[in-house]
Amino acid sequence: MTETTKITMLEAINRALHDAMEADPKVLALGEEVADPEEGGVMGVTKGLSTKFGAERVVSTPISEQAIIGSAIGAAIGGYRPVAEIMLMNFVAVAMDMLTNHAAKLRFMSGGQTAVPMVVRTMTGSGFSTGGQHSDYLEAWFAHTPGMKVVAPSNPTDAYGLLRAAIEDDDPVLFIENIQLYFMPADFTAEKIPLGKARIAREGSDLTIITHSLMVNHAMAVADQMAKDGTEAEVIDLRTISPWDRETVLASVKKTGRALIVHEAVKEFGIGAEIASVINEELFGQLKAPVKRVGGAFCAVPYCKPLESAFAPSADSIGKAALELVA
């Protein structure tokens, strides 16, 4: 089923959930406020699900993140495919034991006897002055956790396709949604997209910008700007952060000889470090310039607008790094 039209990522995710629950009666949804009497999620992402699929399959829970993730794990082991929502990414910290010591490890520790086919949807991102405890990107914690897959779409089509694939995946997937992206309409095609495959968002020959989520937009803007001066940046949208698509990234950097990795998460010890390390190791001697990284500043996300803007990578800071790279 392929069709094209413009919708927002919020709508795309809502639709993916509807389609997944329709396609498979084993798919469940749970989390704070996710059912319709509670308005289908703070942002309305899960709107309509409980009305359509019933209160047994779509459950608004108390504020109990450990029990939310625990319930999802148990239901998954019991044969279901729960989609749990952790309202904001910082709150995964409350459920960290369930996610990392249990969801990610039960398959391995049981020698493959049990599996945890669940999705944890969560949203995040700076830009709304929500400060230090409501804005973090924490994908690095989970990329460093074997057994857990990590996905972060940058547009409605990917959000739909990756979420459908994540729900069908037989392993736990952390699915990161950017709040700014929720509201940006874009062309849309409703097709499943395999996990683990990056997307070349733009082809180019002079440098490769590797990124994900909201930062793809900034990278595209930078690439467009650079093109005006005759520099062609290739932009790779990772889509899946773990396991990440080494082949696509390495092939691109091999071609361009220059790599810039961008994420909103704090730069230090962020996922860019792993990608940079692999590029450096695999393409040693073939690079025209050192691999660069642009990430969030080394601090909590600050509240006031000027500091919040200075914290996160922007088209400006990315552009500056890109120019240095090709200089």
Added chain:
Amino acid sequence: MTETTKITMLEAINRALHDAMEADPKVLALGEEVADPEEGGVMGVTKGLSTKFGAERVVSTPISEQAIIGSAIGAAIGGYRPVAEIMLMNFVAVAMDMLTNHAAKLRFMSGGQTAVPMVVRTMTGSGFSTGGQHSDYLEAWFAHTPGMKVVAPSNPTDAYGLLRAAIEDDDPVLFIENIQLYFMPADFTAEKIPLGKARIAREGSDLTIITHSLMVNHAMAVADQMAKDGTEAEVIDLRTISPWDRETVLASVKKTGRALIVHEAVKEFGIGAEIASVINEELFGQLKAPVKRVGGAFCAVPYCKPLESAFAPSADSIGKAALELVA
């Protein structure tokens, strides 16, 4: 006060705690079993403290990791210097919110009005067949958390000196103790050691091995072995993982032209990635070989001895990587 004698790391840490509590009445200790009626910690690290300093300052708690860390944070804000114990590193997952959303951020979010001068001691390490939930090194999570310092000593002298400094530090410090190291006696000097400074454990000119904690021992063994064939490895014991000592590491690699980073934590997205990225960026074009990393396998720590041994870096696997580097 300087003296030399052979003691174990367990004794050194116990002594650091005694000395710190003696030196400053604001130093407290809390955690499961830490007081003497409960035998001074599962390993006896806190033995004698409650007898000497009283049950008000040394508190055995219920099994409540969130409240343990919360209590430490509150006491720290209230003017004390608590040393909280999280029995094993995997259990930090249970207190992750308190550690990352609160301890690490309160200074910044309050604009410097409050501070959280606390130490969280925890122990870990594979080698005892304790399996997937009792063996992990998770330092990367915290190195990626601005506001939190991360320390991991490799020997009794460093353990003593770094713990004293950590307790006197005005910021939260995660202090990682390796269980195998607890029982290895070594020369001992009782002196404070500043955080953030690496130690050159062995000088060498042909390659630099950068590591911490138990892996320092393996690295030293490899260096000794290589020396027999005329290759001189410099071994850097990071001691502090965040903030790490870039100057010492970069100066060494600049000299040797080759770097190998070793940690027991899962290699992918581990702290080695950050260090490798910075080396590659700062010493681009000056390296004789690609920076290599050796780390734990990409899986949960397995139970049975053969798999557990295959999981963790060993003198063998480190030696092999080192040889490839100088080949």
Added chain:
Amino acid sequence: MSNYPTPDKATLLEIYRKAATIKLNDERIIKEMKSGRLVTPYYSGRGQEIIPSALAMSLNDDDYLCTIYRGTHDMVAKGFPLDTMWAELAGRVTGSCKGKGGPMHLTHPESGCMVTTGIVGSSMPIAVGLGWAAKLDGKGQVAVATFGDGASNIGAFHESMNMAALFDLPVIFLCQNNLYAEHTSMQKSTKIDRYSKRADAYGMVGVTVNGNDPDEMYGAAKVAIDRARAGEGPTMIEAMTFRFNGHLIGDMCDYMKHGELAEAKQEDPVPALRQRLIDEGIASEDELAGMESGIKEVIEAAVAAAYDADYPDAIELKRDVFAQEIA
């Protein structure tokens, strides 16, 4: 509850002064937000004013408060200066947190406002630690943790209540039960009808009072605080109330029972107390009008000064991460 101490006339007037300040300040913030000049994630405490105002009658400046995102009412009652509060809301460098914290992290240690958290439940473990510090200091201070009905279902609640009871810590657990957690009603969060029942589960004293009634709230708070100061341990107070502005400004409250909000507003506790002061001859209409215009002047001065001040400079991203500015 009949044996509760009751507030005398001067105390009632003081409660009103605080409640009126909270109400007027809240209305001013919302006005500013509606005008578009102030963009901030503000959680209004409108409707809950009496609770912290009556509580504050038995507190000193050096008593500790840990509150939550919905906490400006608690803070104003505790003595948080309006000028630095407004400057913080406006994100200015003159704000209490230099513009880094914002409404969810407002902090002002001089008035005892030690921690404001955006993570549900997390005020409690930290208050336990402040209670421990208070107990060690031996000066009769108490620590207050405020939180909501929804927060009563998260793990941190359980660990904190148990630990504070076990150690007889001077902590007041103040549950402001406004019947809703975001869009989720109390009935959808738990099977029990009174959260104060849970105090029994820890051997703690627990009471439910009408938080909107200054007599009951004052009495319950005074008894609890006196007990805590006397070393007799913690108390849980469940103060029944309602939030008049929904979860966040703009909330249409469609998830509520029809008429529920309107009915609650009928019982607006601030005008009710005002009328009572007049009826009981405690203050005349003129005196109260005078008081209120005095409050408004203070607020207007705070608002004006806030906007006049500068935003923090980008260098602030490097400050307050650690005690030492980072390089």
Added chain:
Amino acid sequence: MSNYPTPDKATLLEIYRKAATIKLNDERIIKEMKSGRLVTPYYSGRGQEIIPSALAMSLNDDDYLCTIYRGTHDMVAKGFPLDTMWAELAGRVTGSCKGKGGPMHLTHPESGCMVTTGIVGSSMPIAVGLGWAAKLDGKGQVAVATFGDGASNIGAFHESMNMAALFDLPVIFLCQNNLYAEHTSMQKSTKIDRYSKRADAYGMVGVTVNGNDPDEMYGAAKVAIDRARAGEGPTMIEAMTFRFNGHLIGDMCDYMKHGELAEAKQEDPVPALRQRLIDEGIASEDELAGMESGIKEVIEAAVAAAYDADYPDAIELKRDVFAQEIA
């Protein structure tokens, strides 16, 4: 408790068969450990045999069990085959978890042993999810979470109990109260004298029984399980008992009250039940001796086969991380 159903003769004999199997198996494991042939972090359930044995009388294979590190007694009672258990303890590829899990993660879905966790409290949230799955399946299955007295003070307990009660899930929360958590007594963990009181805090039925008494334990378990199967919601059972081998093998139990252990051992429930069977004419000495030697034969066969089998190959590090073997 007088209205509890009581076990008939055949049931009592069956309870004894299970309890004897647990005891003999436990003794055999400890013998193997003391001989040095088996090196494993084993937490003995000796002394607690009656609890899961009496419980199991009302459970079916497809009922779910989430247990903990101290859980072989629970698993044996639930029907975990001894051969794959021993092979797992020995770390062999024929073990239920292929040698990857070990004693703390023993898993065997066919007998309903779904999860064994080493993280205190974490059996509970997952059992809630299994209860949800059972409810959705509508086949009358129940989920049992076992945990200790110490675990009753951790946050996961609270969230799980509340959620299960709220949603009327078919979950049995079985607290095996052996009066100690590692070296910490119940009196040092909480102010209350019965953990079952906490059920009230969630609107759940809670009872405390003598877990060593087959009548009481059988009755309480049957009532709870019947209620759960009938859709009447969860029950918390606090089963009073004692652990005869301390926390870990080798524990000298010096933290106990003098004579406490010896006194408890006087009331060893397994020989007590054996004697009762003889006294009540349910089985003769000869019949029981025959049963026991039959059990021993099964155990010896399991032990022998375990050591005969191979260790897993290193390739297993790449299997069961995800559903697909990693490259």
